[in-house]
Amino acid sequence: MRTLATKQTAINQYNGFGNQLWDIAGARPSLDLQFADRKDLVDATTGSNLIDFTRASSGTYVGSDGLIKTATTNLLLQSEFQSNWSLFNTASLDPNQALAPDGLTTAALTTSAAAVDYVYSIPTTVIGTDYLFSFYIKAGTSTRSHWHVRSSNTVAFGRINWSDGAIDSLAATVGSASFVDVGAGWYRILVSYTAAETNARHRIGAGDNTSTIGTAYIWGAQLEAGSFPTSYIPTEGSTVTRAADVASISGSNFSGWYNQSIGTLFCDVFLSRDIEQSSGNTGSWTLDNGSFARGLGMSHIAGTQARLFIRDSAYQATCNVVGISKSRIKTCALIKLNSNGLTQTNTMCANGVLGNNLAPYDISDEVTIDRLLIGNQNISGNPANNTLNGSIKRLTYWPQEVASNTRINITT
Numbered sequence: 586m587r588t589l590a591t592k593q594t595a596i597n598q599y600n601g602f603g604n605q606l607w608d609i610a611g612a613r614p615s616l617d618l619q620f621a622d623r624k625d626l627v628d629a630t631t632g633s634n635l636i637d638f639t640r641a642s643s644g645t646y647v648g649s650d651g652l653i654k655t656a657t658t659n660l661l662l663q664s665e666f667q668s669n670w671s672l673f674n675t676a677s678l679d680p681n682q683a684l685a686p687d688g689l690t691t692a693a694l695t696t697s698a699a700a701v702d703y704v705y706s707i708p709t710t711v712i713g714t715d716y717l718f719s720f721y722i723k724a725g726t727s728t729r730s731h732w733h734v735r736s737s738n739t740v741a742f743g744r745i746n747w748s749d750g751a752i753d754s755l756a757a758t759v760g761s762a763s764f765v766d767v768g769a770g771w772y773r774i775l776v777s778y779t780a781a782e783t784n785a786r787h788r789i790g791a792g793d794n795t796s797t798i799g800t801a802y803i804w805g806a807q808l809e810a811g812s813f814p815t816s817y818i819p820t821e822g823s824t825v826t827r828a829a830d831v832a833s834i835s836g837s838n839f840s841g842w843y844n845q846s847i848g849t850l851f852c853d854v855f856l857s858r859d860i861e862q863s864s865g866n867t868g869s870w871t872l873d874n875g876s877f878a879r880g881l882g883m884s885h886i887a888g889t890q891a892r893l894f895i896r897d898s899a900y901q902a903t904c905n906v907v908g909i910s911k912s913r914i915k916t917c918a919l920i921k922l923n924s925n926g927l928t929q930t931n932t933m934c935a936n937g938v939l940g941n942n943l944a945p946y947d948i949s950d951e952v953t954i955d956r957l958l959i960g961n962q963n964i965s966g967n968p969a970n971n972t973l974n975g976s977i978k979r980l981t982y983w984p985q986e987v988a989s990n991t992r993i994n995i996t997t
Contacts, residue, residue, distance in 0.1 A: 703790035727799025844984035868962020937997035
């Protein structure tokens with residue numbers, strides 16, 4: 586076999602598959618989840634959505650940005666403005682006035698008869714902690730609407746201009762502010778900030794807080810710790826913590842692309858700063874038979890180590906690549922099941938570095954792999970214990986061996 590010295594020589598030799606990663610590997614994969622590039626959950630090989638989501642508590646999942654979400658808590662007590670929101674000055678609030686983004690008539694109409702009118706909530710926050718305040722808003726009669734996070738000092742302030750849908754007049758202390766057009770005239774406003782006090786008003790006004798008055802429709806308010814916006818968590822009088830979404834492929838959606846004898850799995854992940862700066866352990870994928878105690882998979886330790894593992898109630902074998910200093914980690918593992926029922930995971934590569942070979946380990950009573958867990962590590966019957974603290978850019982599987990020098994190329 587000819588040794589491929591560079592990615593470019595690999596591309597030249599294997600040109601024709603229509604995708605750079607496929608060309609470098611020299612084969613068309615049986616599964617290719619291009620979360621970041623395609624911004625959906627559809628497998629690029631089959632054109633089908635093979636992923637199922639389950640969770641231990643209520644919640645919704647938004648995949649428009651191609652990222653796998655993790656658990657969080659909505660600190661606002663009434664997300665649909667039915668109660669628990671106070672009125673300032675002459676502001677008014679009428680629940681259930683329009684179709685909300687979930688298709689139900691639960692959107693509230695707020696009216697500003699004076700420029701400084703607004704509705705507000707005062708959740709408890711921790712000084713120095715990063716928060717993400719979000720809500721959905723739709724134009725009524727006002728030409729501009731505003732939001733404000735403030736106690737004795739302004740922490741975050743901004744307006745949306747309904748004439749062009751742009752955010753303007755941001756306060757200098759805002760960490761960031763953006764919006765997402767979710768259709769039917771609705772926008773989701775996303776405001777991140779660092780808490781300066783414990784009792785700031787989180788307020789929303791149909792007017793612009795200076796001169797404009799009028800109406801606007803609002804729905805889906807949320808406050809969560811952290812600076813990354815997660816999907817909407819409904820609340821009805823108390824805070825709600827949503828368990829992590831467990832993303833998996835199983836049944837015929839799994840058997841259609843997985844080879845029980847041999848295969849190669851590539852994963853490209855971004856780790857959050859939390860895992861980079863701690864000793865935490867977080868998982869990007871697991872192959873198992875439906876038992877969280879047995880299987881094999883990929884985990885990341887403190888953002889400096891990639892670990893391919895075999896687990897049979899406890900860790901039985903691991904393959905490590907240490908000294909990784911980047912938040913983006915690309916791994917590629919060769920996985921074999923021997924004819925005598927032994928699971929064997931051969932050399933794993935991470936960011937262009939080969940790990941050690943793993944000796945086979947006998948899990949013959951659990952030899953039939955029938956599920957792929959995405960974004961967490963198989964452990965102790967609770968996948969939320971080691972949910973990926975970050976995002977998956979791409980996950981690709983070939984139902985054959987990809988040579989070690991090629992694995993180096995595609996992870997470099």
